[in-house]
Every structure is written in C-alpha cells, then in structure tokens.
Amino acid sequence: MYKDATLKKYLADLSAKLPAPGGGSVAALTAAQAAALVSMVVNFTIGKPKYAKYENELKIVLEHSEKLKDEFFNLVDLDIIAFKSKNIRDSLNVPFMVARLCYECMKLCPPLITRGNVNLISDLAVAAAMLEAAFSSAYFNVEINLKTLGDKKLTYSIRKELLKKSKLMKKMRQGIEEKVGKIISA
Numbered sequence: 001m002y003k004d005a006t007l008k009k010y011l012a013d014l015s016a017k018l019p020a021p022g023g024g025s026v027a028a029l030t031a032a033q034a035a036a037l038v039s040m041v042v043n044f045t046i047g048k049p050k051y052a053k054y055e056n057e058l059k060i061v062l063e064h065s066e067k068l069k070d071e072f073f074n075l076v077d078l079d080i081i082a083f084k085s086k087n088i089r090d091s092l093n094v095p096f097m098v099a100r101l102c103y104e105c106m107k108l109c110p111p112l113i114t115r116g117n118v119n120l121i122s123d124l125a126v127a128a129a130m131l132e133a134a135f136s137s138a139y140f141n142v143e144i145n146l147k148t149l150g151d152k153k154l155t156y157s158i159r160k161e162l163l164k165k166s167k168l169m170k171k172m173r174q175g176i177e178e179k180v181g182k183i184i185s186a
Contacts, residue, residue: 031130034130
C-alpha cells in the first residue's frame with residue numbers, strides 16, 4: 001500500500017475523492033514522524049562527550065522510539081485496510097492503538113529536555129506537539145467508531161482510558177513546550 005509508496009503518491013490519494021487514506025492514517029503518519037524526530041534528537045546526542053553519562057539511557061530511548069516509528073508507519077496502511085474491510089472492531093482498534101502508542105512515545109520526551117542535545121531542543125518540542133496532535137486525531141477516529149459499535153461496556157472503558165491519557169498528553173506537551181521555551185529564550 002503506502003509503506004513503499006512516495007509521499008507524493010500518499011498526499012495525492014489523501015487529497016483525492018477517495019474513501020481512504022483519511023484521518024486515521026494521517027494520525028499514524030504524523031505519529032511516525034514525531035517518533036522519528038525523537039530518534040533524531042537521540043542520534044545527535046549519542047556519542048557526544050557532554051552527554052556521555054546518559055549514553056545507556058539514550059540507547060534505550062532510541063530503541064523504543066525506533067520501534068514506535070515502525071509501528072506507527074505500519075498503522076498507516078493498517079488503518080486503510082481496516083476502513084476498507086468495513087469491520088468496525090478493526091476500524092476502532094487501529095486508531096486506539098495509535099492513541100496508546102502516542103502516549104508511550106510522549107513519555108520518552110521529557111527526559112530528553114535535559115539529556116538530549118540542546119541544539120535539537122526545538123525538534124523535541126515539535127515531536128511533542130505532533131504526538132499530541134496525532135493522539136487527538138486518533139481519539140476522534142476512535143470516537144466515531146465507538147458511536148457505531150454498540151458495546152456500552154467497551155465504549156466506557158476505552159473512553160475512560162483515552163480521556164485520562166488525553167489530559168496527561170496535554171500536560172506533558174505543555175510542560176515540554178514551557179521548558180524548551182525557557183531554554184531557547186535563555
């Protein structure tokens with residue numbers, strides 16, 4: 001599908017009068033780009049003497065961000081497949097997974113404010129903003145699918161989890177932006 005296609009092809013199809021790709025795959029692609037930015041920050045930090053004491057921790061963060069990047073990228077196509085299958089559970093599960101993984105990726109960011117290469121601090125803020133945007137986008141796709149699911153118990157459980165994570169995502173993003181802003185303006 002789009003995993004091996006050009007970005008130009010993806011954007012052309014996205015803007016065309018086609019049922020998919022749509023918002024769900026955009027959320028996944030946005031999250032993949034955010035995870036890639038986290039990896040970039042770490043890659044520009046590892047090996048620098050100034051950050052040597054964080055080397056082992058940074059390698060773990062890099063391993064996680066790369067894994068998340070790949071998972072998000074796979075979810076771009078899985079969202080399209082789920083939509084085309086007309087299976088409401090699959091259409092729900094993909095954006096729900098995107099939202100959950102956005103939360104996991106966001107948790108990688110706060111420590112990088114002080115342990116990541118200061119020259120890439122703005123990229124960290126961009127990653128956080130993109131992760132929150134991807135989370136919110138996925139959340140909307142979850143909600144539209146919950147509306148047609150008809151399972152009140154599952155709907156309650158998912159909404160409860162996502163509402164809690166939504167508040168935490170916003171808090172983390174705001175904290176990152178505030179701290180990065182102070183560093184940039186210092």
